[in-house]
Amino acid sequence: MDKTILVDLTKCTGCDMCVDVCSAEKTGSYSEKGTRIQIDKDEARGTFYPLICEQCREHPCVDTCPVQAICYDAELSIFRVDAESCSGCRACERVCPYKGIFVSDGVALKCDLCGGEPRCVKICYPGALRYVDVSKEAILADLEHKLTKLKKIRDDTHGQGDRI
């Protein structure tokens, strides 16, 4: 069955260990470069959102790419970036609803599930990243979960927006 990484917004603590291991997997050393997962942090409000490709079926990135650099990989049933063809134009960055694809040093970077054994999921101690079978139920439950969390954060910081 096809698999994907889903993000649980209630669990991420912003520790950045996923970023470390992803960059090490892709570049050989620990850094913020070359990583295919980033954490959008708003420390003042205490929110941490992992940004990673969730391998969505709508794939606007693929549709918008002017040079068809995002190609289907039948083995894992996902789309990958062909670094040779990518022109670094950032069109994909702008349309991705998950902010899960980002251009770094002129090339779009996107999660490729580490060939089926994603390192970030293994290192994520709080369990904010889950490697799951793709099903309609799983995706719907995930979206529901994200909505609830976003509403809760809005409530938590209600009226505090200006001060924080």
Next chain:
Amino acid sequence: MAREIEFKIADVNLSNHSIRIRTTSRKDFDLYLGSRGLNAKILFEEVPPGIDPLGEHNLLILSAGTFVGVPVPTAGQLTITAKSPATGLYFKSNTGGAWARALKRAGWDAVMLSGISPEPVYLYIEDSQISIRDASSLWGKSVRETTRELHRQLGSRGLDVAVIGPAGENLVVFATIMTSNYHAAGRGGMGAVMGSKRVKAIAVRGSGSHGVENQEALQSEIVKVFERIQRSKKAELYLRYGTAATIEYANESWDLPVNNFQKSHIDQGFNLGGTYLVNNGYMRNGGACSACPISCHKFSTVRSGKYQGFSGGPEYETLAALGAGCGIIDVEAVLKGNELCNDLGLDTISTGGVIQFLIESVERGAVPKDIGGGLDLRWGNGDTLVSLIDSIAYRIGVGDILAKGTRQAAQEVGGESWKWAVQAHGLEQSRVDTRTSKAYALAFAVNPRGPDHLHAQPIAEFGYFPESRRLVERLLGSEKYCDPMATDKKPELVRWHEDMFAITDSLGICSFATTTSYVIDESSILNFLWATFGIEISQEELLKKGQRTVVLERCFNLRENPNHQDILPWRLMNEPVEGGPFKGEKNSVEELREMLSRYYELQGYDLVRGRPTRKLLSSLGLLGNVQGIEQVL
């Protein structure tokens, strides 16, 4: 082949706005491991005795731990070192957040500040570029406002900021330096030292990378530590409730200092604890420091009413100091107090301590009732707490006296008020009742900072958790030494905790991992050293590196004051616990002397005065490496 390890330090002189790059030799790693140890050496060599902590000759050294930048679990810590304006002695203050990691990514191990800037400035470090910029528009702003403004000006992604609040600017002797908004280098007034140099903030962004010798070995040791965390009940408490969980334990076992250490238990104290805070929606799980799976850091909200607000924390120490210590059980008031301390840049422990001193002074008639203007200066008033915090940070009215710390305030109040000034060396005791925990009593007495828990945390003496009991058995031969009321073998227990804490800080890992929850032990650290740097050393050598730092820190204090003594606050030495199961207990001179003499023997100090001997300094390699160390002999 072990790699070359050198530390790169940005040496910033504020007086003439010059910046020099310094690199250390491999020897500094071999002797001190980095960060806290390295800072102690620099401070000893470059801060001459007798100087004014808030003058141009003091240094403020901010060092990222040696492991920071690679995913060694909990390795995100920063050690800030200076001569303290509160104590006039050596001080190191430690904090987490993500600042240390950003500094390392920018290619630096440390930033040291000397001199005094003519105008308020902030530093912006972006990789190898360091600029000193005008901060006149930031001066006066709160911690969050300043952080937000710098994020706005410099761009948010990858930026982290260490900042002082108004309290630091106004030289309150217990002002903090805050990183990542809510992480405090709280104790000892490091924020006042930064304020005296007129540095409002240090913003850092880095795009560099860190390699390790052996990624597989690192990964496999990470997995082992994860497994230990998973099994640890203490780590689970940290994850769920943060340090706030300790309130309930301490209150139930009559160990919670209430009303300035007059009492050990407070009715409805449960309402200040982690369980209550989480179950009632005040506190939620939150942010971890870099590379930390334990994630003890929380966020808290008061949704409505006069105490409405949002902040990081609160910690046990805050709930105990601003809450129970002031006789307050209205948790919303305490959360407001916590928010204000964080935002104005005040240490919650000392803030609580000095407010308690004031309330007791009023209670005993040592100061007039109206000393605070119209404030109701009795135990248990939340509005008073909130309003005093503000007046301390801005030094208004009675706040100006309190801003000098409890020791100085007692001198101004006069009479016998020193008896209820619960401080030693000028530092307010943290919220541990040392009368009912003897290893803590010894650890606090020998702490070069003064009586607090961040030099050695021998929590194993309580034997609450299996990890604690195993440690006590390993170190002392039997679990029977898990007895907080006994003095037997406590010097041995404290010695291990001191060395381990020094190693922990120097490497940038968290003391909650190596002590208190005991999920990272010596062999784990050795494996991380091997995986990261390809270095192989023995366990004995590792602990010796810790001891070297501990001894060097003491040497700084002995040079400042040849009569420096290992003492506890008067109240704990002389006034017994008032009620409960430990009624009548205290820290007597005899009891402390007995533990100290064994401690001195273990440490290799002169047995009468507790001073390092030539033999000790020579065997630790301090003689010949640290300039001027022979002055303390």
